Amino acid sequence: MRILIVEDDDRVAEALATFLSRSGYATVRAQDGAQALDLLGSDTEVVLLDLGLPDIDGVDLCRRIRAQSGVPVIIATARTDVQERIRGLRAGADDYVVKPYDVRELLARIEAVTRRLQPIHALQSAPGDHSQLEIDGVRIDLAARRVLVDAQQVDLTRKEFDIIAVLARYPGVPVPRERIIREVWNTDWQSFARSLEVHVASIRRKIGRASLIETVRGVGYRLEG
Template sequence: MKILIVEDDARVAAALSAYLRQAGYAPQTVGDGASAIAAVGPDTEAVILDLGLPDMDGIDVCRRIRGICGVPILIATARSNVEARIKGLHAGADDFVVKPYDVRELIARIEAVTRRMRTAQPAPQEHSVVQIDGVHINLSTRLVSVEGAPIELTPKEFDILAVLARYPGVATPRDRIIREVWGTDWSGFSRSLEVHVASIRRKLDRPSLVVTVRGVGYRLMGS
């Protein structure tokens, strides 16, 4: 998932970027409002926006970005007053956290917002099919084939593959997969996840397709 970080404090931006990258995300940082508006593109999947920017107020940046696209926007700022929250939400923000915040909560909020967006707005048809290493994954019809031959996956196996297929090449954390597939944060499903991944590799006959990323989770990557 590509996340745009809009933060004028270079140290804060660097620390947040490093944490997100370690968690399997693809962060991009900018330090002012004009750069933020220019950086938002079709591949931007979430924006973390500070309000205290050097060239314009973050509320205006939020309003400008919302006028361009419907990307999820999470405001992260030191402004804790209710008025700032109301202005941000009216400008089009999807959520609001006050500094200092726990990065784990920030990530959980980003995932919650993007999950709601995916539920409310199904992926366009042109992005519903993923093809990699001879494997054809249709996210809309839930059909999988290898070199044209249909493969029968269990519902949980397909759900796991679909989570990875949405971001091919990106390391997806175990807890995120468990949260999206099982709907819980309970780590007890970690062993079940391993078993399902092993079954996916066997059924697809592509041992190198689902790569284990040590200490993080899994990545969909063809040989």
């Protein structure tokens, strides 16, 4: 696995690269945002992103990375303010770790984000499952990771598609918020509940079928079956 470390502090970057190398990971380091975009490639499997970069705000860089790649992004920063966490996650980050952190925990988070899409990809090969689901003119194509409304593709973000794909596993069945958060964000943190609501509202708006995803009070969400 190749990990891109975006960190302007030489000492932090070197210590992190050494630990990850000993754990069996290949690493490459970028000292600023411009270098990070140059080094980001198809073989990059995880990005560890510091927010305090010399040339660009890390949240803006996260948006740029997300615009061109679906690679998992873990923000690792000294910024502790909850609004910064929200900004980072809404910019497309998969996780947010505050410095100083235990490197063993960081390693566990890396392992978690790389497993994040497995439950969704497993839909394509699980016995009895179908790679496509169509409801009221809305086609969810799990294999191609796209949603079409009346044959027109809807521009969903990666996490928006992940949410609707989780619901597609159980059409007509209420899916608990905790399960959705665990499968999409790989965490049990309840602080993601509001982010889930925001993403679901965005999906409804983009698809134009407000009733497609039903809110089940006290439980979670249900995809109309």
